[in-house]
Amino acid sequence: MITQEDHTTYPLGDGIGFVNxxxxxxxxxxxxxxARVSYGGMSEELTERDEKLxxxxxxxxxxxxxxxxxxxxxxxAPEFVARQWYKHxxxxxxxxxxxxxxxxxxxISGRYVEYEPQFYTPKVLREQAESSKxxxxxxxxxxxxxxxxxxxxxTKESYNQYQKLLDMxxxxxxxxxVLPFNTYTEFYWTASLQAVAHFCALRDHEHAQxxxxxxxxxxxxxxxxxxxxxxxxxxxxx
Amino acid sequence: MITQEDHTTYPLGDGIGFVNxxxxxxxxxxxxxxARVSYGGMSEELTERDEKLxxxxxxxxxxxxxxxxxxxxxxxAPEFVARQWYKHxxxxxxxxxxxxxxxxxxxISGRYVEYEPQFYTPKVLREQAESSKxxxxxxxxxxxxxxxxxxxxxTKESYNQYQKLLDMxxxxxxxxxVLPFNTYTEFYWTASLQAVAHFCALRDHEHAQxxxxxxxxxxxxxxxxxxxxxxxxxxxxx
Amino acid sequence: MITQEDHTTYPLGDGIGFVNxxxxxxxxxxxxxxARVSYGGMSEELTERDEKLxxxxxxxxxxxxxxxxxxxxxxxAPEFVARQWYKHxxxxxxxxxxxxxxxxxxxISGRYVEYEPQFYTPKVLREQAESSKxxxxxxxxxxxxxxxxxxxxxTKESYNQYQKLLDMxxxxxxxxxVLPFNTYTEFYWTASLQAVAHFCALRDHEHAQxxxxxxxxxxxxxxxxxxxxxxxxxxxxx
Amino acid sequence: MITQEDHTTYPLGDGIGFVNxxxxxxxxxxxxxxARVSYGGMSEELTERDEKLxxxxxxxxxxxxxxxxxxxxxxxAPEFVARQWYKHxxxxxxxxxxxxxxxxxxxISGRYVEYEPQFYTPKVLREQAESSKxxxxxxxxxxxxxxxxxxxxxTKESYNQYQKLLDMxxxxxxxxxVLPFNTYTEFYWTASLQAVAHFCALRDHEHAQxxxxxxxxxxxxxxxxxxxxxxxxxxxxx
Numbered sequence: 001m002i003t004q005e006d007h008t009t010y011p012l013g014d015g016i017g018f019v020n021x022x023x024x025x026x027x028x029x030x031x032x033x034x035a036r037v038s039y040g041g042m043s044e045e046l047t048e049r050d051e052k053l054x055x056x057x058x059x060x061x062x063x064x065x066x067x068x069x070x071x072x073x074x075x076x077a078p079e080f081v082a083r084q085w086y087k088h089x090x091x092x093x094x095x096x097x098x099x100x101x102x103x104x105x106x107x108i109s110g111r112y113v114e115y116e117p118q119f120y121t122p123k124v125l126r127e128q129a130e131s132s133k134x135x136x137x138x139x140x141x142x143x144x145x146x147x148x149x150x151x152x153x154x155t156k157e158s159y160n161q162y163q164k165l166l167d168m169x170x171x172x173x174x175x176x177x178v179l180p181f182n183t184y185t186e187f188y189w190t191a192s193l194q195a196v197a198h199f200c201a202l203r204d205h206e207h208a209q210x211x212x213x214x215x216x217x218x219x220x221x222x223x224x225x226x227x228x229x230x231x232x233x234x235x236x237x238x
Numbered sequence: 239m240i241t242q243e244d245h246t247t248y249p250l251g252d253g254i255g256f257v258n259x260x261x262x263x264x265x266x267x268x269x270x271x272x273a274r275v276s277y278g279g280m281s282e283e284l285t286e287r288d289e290k291l292x293x294x295x296x297x298x299x300x301x302x303x304x305x306x307x308x309x310x311x312x313x314x315a316p317e318f319v320a321r322q323w324y325k326h327x328x329x330x331x332x333x334x335x336x337x338x339x340x341x342x343x344x345x346i347s348g349r350y351v352e353y354e355p356q357f358y359t360p361k362v363l364r365e366q367a368e369s370s371k372x373x374x375x376x377x378x379x380x381x382x383x384x385x386x387x388x389x390x391x392x393t394k395e396s397y398n399q400y401q402k403l404l405d406m407x408x409x410x411x412x413x414x415x416v417l418p419f420n421t422y423t424e425f426y427w428t429a430s431l432q433a434v435a436h437f438c439a440l441r442d443h444e445h446a447q448x449x450x451x452x453x454x455x456x457x458x459x460x461x462x463x464x465x466x467x468x469x470x471x472x473x474x475x476x
Numbered sequence: 477m478i479t480q481e482d483h484t485t486y487p488l489g490d491g492i493g494f495v496n497x498x499x500x501x502x503x504x505x506x507x508x509x510x511a512r513v514s515y516g517g518m519s520e521e522l523t524e525r526d527e528k529l530x531x532x533x534x535x536x537x538x539x540x541x542x543x544x545x546x547x548x549x550x551x552x553a554p555e556f557v558a559r560q561w562y563k564h565x566x567x568x569x570x571x572x573x574x575x576x577x578x579x580x581x582x583x584i585s586g587r588y589v590e591y592e593p594q595f596y597t598p599k600v601l602r603e604q605a606e607s608s609k610x611x612x613x614x615x616x617x618x619x620x621x622x623x624x625x626x627x628x629x630x631t632k633e634s635y636n637q638y639q640k641l642l643d644m645x646x647x648x649x650x651x652x653x654v655l656p657f658n659t660y661t662e663f664y665w666t667a668s669l670q671a672v673a674h675f676c677a678l679r680d681h682e683h684a685q686x687x688x689x690x691x692x693x694x695x696x697x698x699x700x701x702x703x704x705x706x707x708x709x710x711x712x713x714x
Numbered sequence: 715m716i717t718q719e720d721h722t723t724y725p726l727g728d729g730i731g732f733v734n735x736x737x738x739x740x741x742x743x744x745x746x747x748x749a750r751v752s753y754g755g756m757s758e759e760l761t762e763r764d765e766k767l768x769x770x771x772x773x774x775x776x777x778x779x780x781x782x783x784x785x786x787x788x789x790x791a792p793e794f795v796a797r798q799w800y801k802h803x804x805x806x807x808x809x810x811x812x813x814x815x816x817x818x819x820x821x822i823s824g825r826y827v828e829y830e831p832q833f834y835t836p837k838v839l840r841e842q843a844e845s846s847k848x849x850x851x852x853x854x855x856x857x858x859x860x861x862x863x864x865x866x867x868x869t870k871e872s873y874n875q876y877q878k879l880l881d882m883x884x885x886x887x888x889x890x891x892v893l894p895f896n897t898y899t900e901f902y903w904t905a906s907l908q909a910v911a912h913f914c915a916l917r918d919h920e921h922a923q924x925x926x927x928x929x930x931x932x933x934x935x936x937x938x939x940x941x942x943x944x945x946x947x948x949x950x951x952x
Contacts, residue, residue, distance in 0.1 A: 022271075025263035025308055033260075034344045034426040037312065064344050068428040070263055070308050074275065080891060083793075086800050087821060106272045106302050107801060120891070128885045136885030147884045154875045154892045161868045170861045171842045171850030173923050177794060177834070177896035178868045188272040190306040209887050317559075318653060324562050325583060345563055358653070366647045374647030385646045392637045392654045399630045408623045409604045409612030411685050415556060415596070415658040416630045447649050498747075501739035501784055509736075510820045510902040513788065540820050544904040546739055546784050550751065582748045582778050664748040666782040 016118050016184055017076050019218040021226075026069035026193075028054065028229045035065040051229050058233035066234055069193040069227060073219065078120035080181040081212050082107075085189075088199060107187035117162070119155045120182040123148045126210065136210065155180060196223050197234035254356050254422055255314050257456040259464075264307035264431075266292065266467045273303035289467050296471035304472055307431040307465060311457065316358035318419040319450050320345075323427075326437060345425035355400070357393045358420040361386045364448065374448065393418060434461050435472035492594050492660055493552050495694040497702075502545035502669075504530065504705045511541035527705050534709035542710055545669040545703060549695065554596035556657040557688050558583075561665075564675060583663035593638070595631045596658040599624045602686065612686065631656060672699050673710035730832050730898055731790050733932040735940075740783035740907075742768065742943045749779035765943050772947035780948055783907040783941060787933065792834035794895040795926050796821075799903075802913060821901035831876070833869045834896040837862045840924065850924065869894060910937050911948035 032043050032050045035057055043050050057065055077085070125147040129135035158180050165175035191199070196219055202208065204216035223231045270281050270288045273295055281288050295303055315323070363385040367373035396418045403413035429437070434457055440446065442454035461469045508519050508526045511533055519526050533541055553561070601623040605611035634656045641651035667675070672695055678684065680692035699707045746757050746764045749771055757764050771779055791799070839861040843849035872894050879889035905913070910933055916922065918930035937945045 023263055023268070025261055025310070030261070030310075034310075034428075037344050037424055037426045068310050068344070068426060070428075072263070072268075072272075072306050078891070079797075079895075083797060106275050106306070125879070125888050126885045127883050128880075136887055143882055144884070147879055147882050150875070150879065150882075151892065154872070158868070158872065158892075158894065161864070165839070165861055165864065166842075168857055168861050168864075169841050170858070171840045173850055174839050177792070178865065178872075178894050180872065180892050180894055181793075181897075182891040183895075186275055188275045188306060190272075190308075316653070317657075321555075321559060363641070363650050364647045365645050366642075374649055381644055382646070385641055385644050388637070388641065388644075389654065392634075396630075396634065396654075396656065399626070403601070403623055403626065404604075406619055406623050406626075407603050408620070409602045411612055412601050415554070416627065416634075416656050418634065418654050418656055419555075419659075420653040421657075499739055499744070501737055501786070506737070506786075510786075510904075513820050513900055513902045544786050544820070544902060546904075548739070548744075548748075548782050582751050582782070662751055664751045664782060666748075666784075 017078065017081075017120065017215075018074075019215055019222070020074040021222045022072040022074050022188070024069070024071050024226050026227075028227055030069045031057065031065045031193075031227075031230045034068045035062070046229065054229050055233050058230075058237040061237070063194055063234075066194040066197075066230060067192045069230065070190060071193065071196055071219075071223065071226070072188065072190040073222075074186070074188055075215065076184055076186045077215060078182045078211065079185055081209075081215060082185045082187065083181075084203075084209065084212050085199075085215075088203065107185060117159060117176075117179055118184040119159070119180070120184060120211075121148070121152045121155055125151060151182070155182060193223065193227055193230060194234060197231055198238060201235050201238045255316065255319075255358065255453075256312075257453055257460070258312040259460045260310040260312050260426070262307070262309050262464050264465075266465055268307045269295065269303045269431075269465075269468045272306045273300070284467065292467050293471050296468075296475040299475070301432055301472075304432040304435075304468060305430045307468065308428060309431065309434055309461065309464070310426065310428040311460070312424070312426055313453065314422055314424045315453060316420045316449065317423055319447075319453060320423045320425065322441075322447065322450050323437075323453075326441065345423060355397065355414075355417055356422040357397070357418070358422060358449075359386070359390045359393050363389060389420070393420060431461065431465055431468060432472060435469055436476060439473050439476045493554065493557075493596065493691075494550075495691055495698070496550040497698045498548040498550050498664070500545070500547050500702050502703075504703055506545045507533065507541045507669075507703075507706045510544045511538070522705065530705050531709050534706075534713040537713070539670055539710075542670040542673075542706060543668045545706065546666060547669065547672055547699065547702070548664065548666040549698070550662070550664055551691065552660055552662040553691060554658045554687065555661055557685075557691060558661045558663065559657075560679075560685065560688050561675075561691075564679065583661060593635060593652075593655055594660040595635070595656070596660060596687075597624070597628045597631050601627060627658070631658060669699065669703055669706060670710060673707055674714060677711050677714045731792065731795075731834065731929075732788075733929055733936070734788040735936045736786040736788050736902070738783070738785050738940050740941075742941055744783045745771065745779045745907075745941075745944045748782045749776070760943065768943050769947050772944075772951040775951070777908055777948075780908040780911075780944060781906045783944065784904060785907065785910055785937065785940070786902065786904040787936075788900070788902055789929065790898055790900040791929060792896045792925065793899055795923075795929060796899045796901065798917075798923065798926050799913075799929075802917065821899060831873065831890075831893055832898040833873070833894070834898060834925075835862070835866045835869050839865060865896070869896060907937065907941055907944060908948060911945055912952060915949050915952045 028046050029043055029050070031054055032046070035053060036043070057063070075082075075085075123145065124140055125144050126136035127139045127141075127144060129137045158178055161178045162175055165178065166172065200216045200220045200223065203212050204220055205213070208216070220231075266284050267281055267288070269292050270284070273291060274281070295301070313320075313323075361383065362378055363382050364374035365377045365379075365382060367375050396416055399416045400413055403416065404410065438454045438458045438461065441450050442458055443451070446454070458469075504522050505519055505526070507530050508522070511529060512519070533539070551558075551561075599621065600616055601620050602612040603615045603617075603620060605613050634654055637654045638651055641654065642648065676692045676696045676699065679688050680696055681689070684692070696707075742760050743757055743764070745768055746760070749767060750757070771777070789796075789799075837859065838854055839858050840850040841853045841855075841858060843851050872892055875892045876889055879892065880886065914930045914934045914937065917926050918934055919927070922930070934945075
């Protein structure tokens with residue numbers, strides 16, 4: 001799982017990204033009890049009958065009981081991952097309805113902050129798949145390792161260009177136009193359990209880009225731990 | 239404050255409505271830390287400087303940091319209050335933008351449940367104000383006490399009509415057409431701190447109907463206790 | 477189809493409810509062209525290839541292209557239908573994610589308006605089904621016709637009680653507590669094509685109450701006329 | 715105003731960005747008539763009394779009548795502008811509540827499309843302001859013209875690096891990591907009149923970055939033309 005590591009201050013290098021679970025609200029009982037508001041009989045502990053109710057709700061698309069549970073994540077991700085993330089939220093191509101609801105989003109701003117940019121530079125790149133324009137394949141060839149080295153060099157060069165423009169007195173907000181899409185950004189994301197399940201189902205998927213899948217897997221682990229029953233049935237029935 | 243009381247099983251009577259705080263996510267630090275995601279320096283304890291930041295955010299309408307804190311309420315309210323509540327959410331007349339976000343809503347359904355209806359029947363009604371079509375005024379006159387008694391009788395009559403139709407074999411979903419707007423309903427409501435502040439600001443207001451103000455006051459007490467700084471500044475700057 | 481008829485001024489009587497299509501934005505090409513923003517090749521006329529694209533989008537849950545088309549309806553419906561409507565929107569039990577998005581809602585307010593209440597009073601009521609608490613069945617028996625007559629009388633009685641309280645000087649906002657759930661209300665509803673499809677799929681359904689199905693059918697006719705291809709595929713793939 | 719120009723196919727160069735108004739729904743009467751649903755008296759033509767109503771609604775934050783009017787834009791903007799745009803929508807720092815509602819968003823995807831990237835390369839860059847980390851100032855000095863030339867060269871270099879990686883067989887989705895933030899993207903955006911007003915008020919503002927202000931001004935012109943009264947009062951009362 002991606003976890004928070006001590007960050008080196010050096011602006012280039014791998015293993016910088018992370019997902020942290022900041023906090024959660026509710027558990028599997030939340031689903032049960034909000035669905036049962038009608039009956040007055042609140043559960044104190046999750047019974048087998050409760051699990052069946054959760055299964056029934058998910059299978060029959062009675063999803064509103066899953067919107068009383070929330071999770072907040074702190075995420076550090078390369079820009080090209082972050083943009084797939086919020087395009088997901090705002091309504092990009094692979095988006096189902098409803099995932100614009102119940103979101104908080106706060107992100108670092110390159111305009112304000114005197115932060116040293118950091119970059120995502122994997123040592124080996126992936127090859128283009130012939131089968132599909134959007135697919136890639138792992139292949140630890142010499143060529144792909146060279147490509148990784150080039151990425152590192154190119155990124156370093158971009159960083160130097162950025163510094164050069166700053167040194168000339170160019171406004172920060174304009175100088176950063178030369179930074180590449182593998183620059184890291186950092187954000188807080190709050191979402192309902194349903195929104196998290198939707199994100200994981202669509203982003204931890206063979207059609208999704210490798211990098212965002214890693215983040216989706218991390219979210220999945222966190223959600224499965226806190227909401228083992230609800231999260232499982234939600235994902236299976238999206 | 240309105241609190242949950244032991245309910246009498248008798249279907250008529252006052253003091254049945256309640257607001258319960260089921261759970262919350264976050265505290266005043268949530269606002270601070272989500273706003274400070276850019277700086278890396280998370281606060282562990284709320285300092286004076288943090289309070290100033292919260293004030294600054296609210297005053298300058300930087301409201302996104304207030305959308306990482308959530309509250310879930312269980313509410314029992316007469317139908318005419320509940321409908322003002324969700325019209326508020328969906329976008330009724332006194333609604334500002336954004337309050338459709340971050341809501342979970344689950345409500346008892348008169349179609350499914352074999353529940354005994356309960357009713358809101360205050361002993362004294364309020365007089366129509368001359369000043370405005372929408373205003374009312376307290377006036378503990380004999381006439382308004384008589385009106386209260388009439389409301390009680392009328393409600394009882396409606397309940398008997400409802401039972402009569404059920405006894406004839408009329409479908410539950412149709413029999414309940416004769417129930418009056420003071421019938422109680424019950425729901426779960428999950429909302430961001432910002433949405434709660436917005437609700438309180440508009441519904442604990444002299445233009446709001448007396449009954450919904452009581453509920454808004456209860457929400458206000460709960461929110462003020464959990465998020466004393468954030469909630470105060472949010473309300474002042476809506 | 478339910479259409480707008482001349483309203484009798486008499487406060488009781490059937491055939492008062494209606495759905496009017498106020499306006500729309502977009503057509504089937506909107507779906508195609510917003511999905512094709514990537515390619516630059518905008519269609520001017522809907523081709524067979526465009527239809528296949530729409531089918532593909534709907535089947536693969538690429539729903540965002542369906543959120544650029546909008547419809548505005550003016551609706552007059554009994555209160556118990558209206559409340560199922562906005563509980564649908566806010567997120568009630570049979571609600572799938574996303575239908576809180578893209579809605580405008582404006583409703584007549586009983587607190588402000590000096591309107592004469594009108595009521596939904598079908599001549600024959602429906603019987604309770606044995607199979608399920610929530611089901612009803614048509615049965616034009618003498619008993620159900622009697623029940624219809626009773627509903628009419630009860631409703632008239634409630635209306636007289638309402639007038640009585642007003643005559644005593646009770647505030648309008650409180651007097652209306654005695655009005656029954658078959659009182660008509662009127663509202664403007666603006667929703668994306670996706671939200672309309674979702675409403676129709678869930679509300680024109682055998683599990684839905686007969687009365688709201690009538691409204692869903694009317695919406696369906698309007699939507700099918702304006703967006704024949706997109707609406708069809710959306711409904712089939714919800 | 716920014717308008718759609720014939721695009722040169724050359725991947726570098728200014729004047730590539732544009733805003734196009736694709737379609738709209740409603741006009742100033744929409745606001746009036748949805749607010750007046752209560753009264754039955756629909757206006758056919760905008761009267762002085764109608765204008766006063768619009769003013770009253772905006773001043774008193776009765777914003778729901780403004781959510782029945784919609785606009786769809788086709789936008790081509792540099793990545794760093796687009797990301798400020800959707801961070802605005804999802805809930806970034808300068809975001810007020812509610813602007814996540816009523817949005818459709820469809821964007822070109824660099825993973826799928828065989829498009830030639832294009833870039834935003836102004837001839838003169840802006841200087842960093844001393845007053846504030848986030849501010850910049852126009853200054854047509856030799857130094858800032860040199861900076862513009864450097865930006866052009868750096869961008870061209872990044873483009874060549876991108877081609878180099880593609881030629882080596884690196885997957886498209888990874889090769890584009892070296893593209894800079896001034897790469898153009900293109901999207902469809904559908905938003906309610908209220909959301910457009912909110913965007914314009916916050917983005918055509920001295921605190922906003924020069925580039926996004928240009929886009930906000932274009933939206934403003936379009937909205938002012940279609941909804942002259944409603945848009946004016948909305949902006950003045952946000």
